Amino acid sequence: MEILYRTFIVFIAGYLFLKLTGKKAVSQMHSFDLLYIFVLTNIISTPVEVNDLGKALTYAGITVILYKILIRLSLHNKLRWILYERPTVLIHNGDIDRQGLKKVRMPMNELLSHLRVQGYTDTQNIAIAVMEETGSISVIPKSEYRPVQPNDLQLKVKKEYLPIPLIMDGQILDQNLKYLQLDREWLMNEVGKMGEKIKQITLATYLENGKIFIDNNKTTDHQHDPYYYKPGKEY
Template sequence: MEILKYIALPIYLILLGYILTRLSGKKAVSQMHSYDLVFVTVLGSAISEPIAQDSAWKATWYSLAVVLFYLLLSRLILINKFKSTLTATPTVLIRGGDIDKDGLKSVKMTIEELLGELRIKGFVNPADIDIALMEETGKVSVIPKVNNRNKQSSDPEFTPKPAFVSIPVIIDGEILHHNLKFVNRDENWLFDQLQHWGIRKQDIKHVTLAVFTQDGSLQVDNDDTHDHEKGINNYKPGNEN
């Protein structure tokens, strides 16, 4: 029966680690599939712990069992019947320029982190994004709106504009007074701009993000997600369509 322990324990550790990793969210995976991350972690433990106890045989057997089970998972993930169970589908973070707060919450990402991901990819305003997704690997993929896609210097009528990072003045319903001061604006200007968007002062808590743009106006994203879920042009990778 001792041999069963050498088989069952590695499988149990991988399954437990896989479940805990999936529960922790895609950010914790950070560019690895959930089972890849668990494999590396468990394999390291399987090798180091028995060796620390002067048991090379246990280290060899545990490591072999972990690798074999990992290879089995790698095969199962190629079968459609098991793919949806073993993998996570992409999560929508932005759709049609609107930030999806439910998507951010599900992947445990803040608006500030989302803006940082956009800047890394060369975009400064969520309103310019057609769709942004967090993939299963934890990476954020971004597809800009057609009229905001980068032109090449050889394109006709190409005129580069100076770089400008849109400055947040409201995040999650909270006014960023230091940024308002930085752009030489006050709350009166802010509330006046919000009125143009049909947002009253008392409804500011519903503003997900408001940014000061290059032309000196206010771009607002509120809790109104609009109707971006219909039509063939709004396909999202994965099995949740």
């Protein structure tokens, strides 16, 4: 029971410390952020093996405070370049920067792989490709190779509408109903008109025209239609 108790306390404490830190440290991490996570993990896991629960949680709290202070200091540009890596140019105006690749220790085939993932097959079409501080690669194509925008064709487009989820995995999202100034009775009536049951609905969203779109758990057998082939499925 003591081991279970200590493990539970450590788990909850670690969760609270990460919540206090903020989601920045657990999204795309810089090397500094990653070091913080390693240190914090090592500290809060210590009480599972030794009788030092209070001291370990104190050290963890100090680590969180220190990290928050350093993050605040990193908002100043001069200190930011000390704490974090600078972006590295890998391709500039269609030319591969071999020094940049050498600096980030990236072989050519890996660079080409990153470009393909973002939909680019020819390095000559790239205006600039940069490895950011987080290790992700940003790619900006040359103007003549970028996707055509409505503004290029002088077209006026309507404002983008984001469908609002009302039901997820059979559970009603009351906060979204409240935002729309609707209630459960209205939702149940709409779902009933479509012959559906709440528990069988994977996703229901409120559309721009005031109607509901429903995706349920039912699947349609398309009788081996090639257009509906599912990779990985055994037939």
